[in-house]
Amino acid sequence: MKIKAVKIKKEARISESEFLHFHRRGANFFGVFLLAVIALLFGFACESPSLKKVNSSASSTQTNAPEAAAAKPSLEDDLQTMRNANFDFIYVFRRKDGGALDGEDKKYLKAFAPAATNRFVRTDENKAVIAGSSYKFEQENLDNLQKRFVIENFSKPENQTTPKNSDK
Secondary structure (H helix, E strand, O other): OHHHHHHHHHHHHHHHHHHHHHHHHHHHHHHHHHHHHHHHHHHHHOOOHHHHHHHHHHHHHHHOHHHHHHOOOOHHHHHHHHHHOOOOEEEEEEEOOOOOOOHHHHHHHHHHOOOOOOEEEEEOOOOEEEEEEOOOOOHHHHHHHHOOEEEEEOOOOHHHOOOOOOOO
């Protein structure tokens, strides 16, 4: 009889152990399930700011498409960008006939601009190019450019420029 009693106790312990194992697994499952439900509810209840931004920009681009086309940067905006970039020398080049600049005009402009010219920006519906540089254009080069272009000088006054030599 002792053998039967021991055997029954072992079976009882196994079943108790299995019960605890399933109980822990069930508690873990319930905890994960509860956490997932809370996360979903929170996600639907609180709309993300980035989602609002995407939704509002998508709706604004659909409704304001004509306004967006008209909001291209103007010559003044591009000049201000050059000033903000702190270029000492800023020139605006336009064709003498007032037409749009073509590939030959760009080649001519680059041929007589200092090699160290930092930035060229086409603006005004390709009728003007703004050149921003930290280096002064040589007078001989400006004279050559004036043969083909009308040049407007928006450079800083000489007492505010930093002397640099483009030959370096």
